[in-house]
Amino acid sequence: MSQKSPVNWEQIEAKPEFRALLGRKSKFIVSATIFFMAYYLALPVLVGYFPDLMKTKVWGEVNLAYVFALSQFFMAWIMAFIYVRVASKWDKEVAAVIEGHH
Amino acid sequence: MSTSLIMFLAFVGLTLLITFWAAKKNTGASAYFAAGRSITGWQNGLAVAGDYMSAASFLGISGMICFSGYDGFMYSVGFLVAYITVLLVVAEPLRNAGKYTMADLLAYRLKPRPVRALASLSTLVVSTFYMIAQMVGAGAVIKELIHIEFAPAVIGVGILMLVYVVFGGMLATTWVQIIKALLLMVGALLLSYLVLQHHGFSFANFFEAVSKADYAGTAPPKNLLEPGLKYGAAAGAWGHIDLISLCLGLVLGTAGLPHILVRFYTVPDAKTARSSVVWAMAIIGLFYIMTTFFGFGAATILEKAKILTAAGKPNTNMVAPILAQHLGGELFFAFISAVAFATILAVVAGLTMSASASFAHDFYTNVIHHDKEHRPGDEIRVARITAFVVGAASIGLAIYLGPSVNAAFLVGLAFSVAASANLPVIVLSVFWKRFNTTGAVAGLGGGLIVSIVLILLSPNGMFGKEGAIFPLENPGIVSIPIGFLAAWLGTILTARDPQAESKFIELKVRAHTGLGAEKATAH
Numbered sequence: 001m002s003q004k005s006p007v008n009w010e011q012i013e014a015k016p017e018f019r020a021l022l023g024r025k026s027k028f029i030v031s032a033t034i035f036f037m038a039y040y041l042a043l044p045v046l047v048g049y050f051p052d053l054m055k056t057k058v059w060g061e062v063n064l065a066y067v068f069a070l071s072q073f074f075m076a077w078i079m080a081f082i083y084v085r086v087a088s089k090w091d092k093e094v095a096a097v098i099e100g101h102h
Numbered sequence: 103m104s105t106s107l108i109m110f111l112a113f114v115g116l117t118l119l120i121t122f123w124a125a126k127k128n129t130g131a132s133a134y135f136a137a138g139r140s141i142t143g144w145q146n147g148l149a150v151a152g153d154y155m156s157a158a159s160f161l162g163i164s165g166m167i168c169f170s171g172y173d174g175f176m177y178s179v180g181f182l183v184a185y186i187t188v189l190l191v192v193a194e195p196l197r198n199a200g201k202y203t204m205a206d207l208l209a210y211r212l213k214p215r216p217v218r219a220l221a222s223l224s225t226l227v228v229s230t231f232y233m234i235a236q237m238v239g240a241g242a243v244i245k246e247l248i249h250i251e252f253a254p255a256v257i258g259v260g261i262l263m264l265v266y267v268v269f270g271g272m273l274a275t276t277w278v279q280i281i282k283a284l285l286l287m288v289g290a291l292l293l294s295y296l297v298l299q300h301h302g303f304s305f306a307n308f309f310e311a312v313s314k315a316d317y318a319g320t321a322p323p324k325n326l327l328e329p330g331l332k333y334g335a336a337a338g339a340w341g342h343i344d345l346i347s348l349c350l351g352l353v354l355g356t357a358g359l360p361h362i363l364v365r366f367y368t369v370p371d372a373k374t375a376r377s378s379v380v381w382a383m384a385i386i387g388l389f390y391i392m393t394t395f396f397g398f399g400a401a402t403i404l405e406k407a408k409i410l411t412a413a414g415k416p417n418t419n420m421v422a423p424i425l426a427q428h429l430g431g432e433l434f435f436a437f438i439s440a441v442a443f444a445t446i447l448a449v450v451a452g453l454t455m456s457a458s459a460s461f462a463h464d465f466y467t468n469v470i471h472h473d474k475e476h477r478p479g480d481e482i483r484v485a486r487i488t489a490f491v492v493g494a495a496s497i498g499l500a501i502y503l504g505p506s507v508n509a510a511f512l513v514g515l516a517f518s519v520a521a522s523a524n525l526p527v528i529v530l531s532v533f534w535k536r537f538n539t540t541g542a543v544a545g546l547g548g549g550l551i552v553s554i555v556l557i558l559l560s561p562n563g564m565f566g567k568e569g570a571i572f573p574l575e576n577p578g579i580v581s582i583p584i585g586f587l588a589a590w591l592g593t594i595l596t597a598r599d600p601q602a603e604s605k606f607i608e609l610k611v612r613a614h615t616g617l618g619a620e621k622a623t624a625h
Binding site for chain 1: 172175176179180182183185186187189190191194305306309310312313325327328329330333334341342343345346348349350353373376377379380383384387390391533607608610611612614615616617618
């Protein structure tokens, strides 16, 4: 479905505000992705290559491996929470950039 | 057994009623494929959760944890963390740039026909893979519930699902996902409660029992909390690499699953797409934490004989319903079985929907008929025929594989295929200006072929454990980099495509601002 009023994509893309926003956005997304992938992949690596360390008991029979696995859930929720907060700021900036273009 | 049958029929009746109600409201392609883009954030979040928590999550993971302990829990962790990839990388651009299918995003700046043809093929393959797992789970439940053979059970589920999709379309599947997600959460909470009650509401007692799981005194105790029961030294020299490979496939696979991606077209805008991921993550995360209770619970409460099949093999997909029967009696068993059945029916409907939408919209309309609908209503007709074909194929394959394959394992493979074929091209088309059509074709084709071939050559493949040419059960660690590499090489070895690069600017603005995105239709 093509839009009825053509949008001037190049003009918006060239706006310094848009480029600055995109720069900040990619910086956040790239660093967040590196962080969560590193945190997540540390789990199979530690569990596979340092099993004795991961079998250390921290609470009753609960070991480090289980606690680290459980912490992944909280890491994911916290990441999602942070992302939503940052993204709603971006929404406002986007609204300012496309003002008058639609 | 009659209580279970009555509850069963009641649920099936209710879901079909919803389907008919929705079918009356269905007009035109946007309603059939994208629910009129009128679904709200929390509704879609529940629906995403409903689409996602499949036979693999409920039946498969609980069996995996019961028999492999900690290593089985890795599926639960990966299935949730994968949503960060969806949230950060794909959900919003996809909503802003697409219309009905995953391929819309790719076709936006690349040559539509080759890209759509391959994206449609890979959608069909991933969906069929995923569906086999559902059919295996469904067959196991029905077999246990009404004591019929596995094959007729699977065929029965298949026919139900087809009626479903053909009459309802996406709006009906959305509502079924929502209802099913709620039912599944209630079932999981009750089951976890009963497990904790059995252990005197003490986590210390519970974990104590898990560390000495002896299958109710019928087997030598095993510490199920220790990693390595499936992927440790016991699994041979490749165990550690296989675990990393599994984790990579899981964390990158969700963002390439066609039936999850199409859910973001059912919401009005990117902001709602974002909030629906967050809702989904809350529900899915809670559910996966609870898998420890029913997986470990089955290992600590049930006798070994109860969780083995007649042939003495692990009844790998049935430990959760058997646990429910043991702890809550026949009525609870019926409820949990109905929940499992609803779960599968809903996921199968979602899968069929996305596969048939892709074939009808991408292949039939865009590749064969050059983006013109041949005759009005044709696209929906082709989608319905595709639903039958995909349904029949997965029924056949499920019967061929039989009831003893773990559903979570099968779905894990579908994730690896999706991560290898779909994710690289989605990411590169949104973030890399130079990316061109040859790159997309190479990435989709290369990722698809390599991951499938590696599965066929794996210890579970055609040559068995001894004759396996590829030592890993999970292909991700090799096939995902190859998917990216093929997409990159295909691009840099061929000429620049000025049109794709100029359209990239348009895609970029559109993906980040939502300008020109498909709007919600008024009902």
